[in-house]
Amino acid sequence: QQQVKQSPQSLIVQKGGISIINCAYENTAFDYFPWYQQFPGKGPALLIAIRPDVSEKKEGRFTISFNKSAKQFSLHIMDSQPGDSATYFCAARVTDSWGKLQFGAGTQVVVTP
């Protein structure tokens, strides 16, 4: 039972373009929504995160938009660079669960030169 649905599965974007990844959740018992970037052979690295009382958070070229009523959140990568080519996972922290994270299925992003 997938509680966090992520789309698209893969994405190709030109250098300088915008990458957009969307996630939707069903369970309302989530209280923290991080995004992770993972390169082959490496562990996931925290990219940016948001709490549900905030509608948008921006850090450098990365922006999270959060729509609590629609139970949706998205990652925008502005001015995409070849070094951004990686797999991106959205996640949701389950409330009262010692930090258990529920991950989306992942999006493989390829940025072409």
Added chain:
Amino acid sequence: DTEVTQTPKHLVMGMTNKKSLKCEQHMGHRAMYWYKQKAKKPPELMFVYSYEKLSINESVPSRFSPECPNSSLLNLHLHALQPEDSALYLCASSQEGGRGQVGYGYTFGSGTRLTVV
């Protein structure tokens, strides 16, 4: 030191072997986690330790046995594994204090690539 260190990086073991994966963090985090990640899939939680006590076991088979000797170390003991257990095993830690406290600084190690033959 803002790292979670996992050893070994690669491990090949037979189905009758006993081996251990090790994880260490020195960030003062009080929650530590084991995740399993199959190729092209997201990480799946296996165990959570909070203040050195097992808080969550996600119905993991007993051939995986976690241990938390102190607040900085987390081990995963492996015995009689199956080829389908081959995966990337990730350790993570966070500032999670316990139920009801939103954690920050959730940090993953680079993982141990396990192959069972």
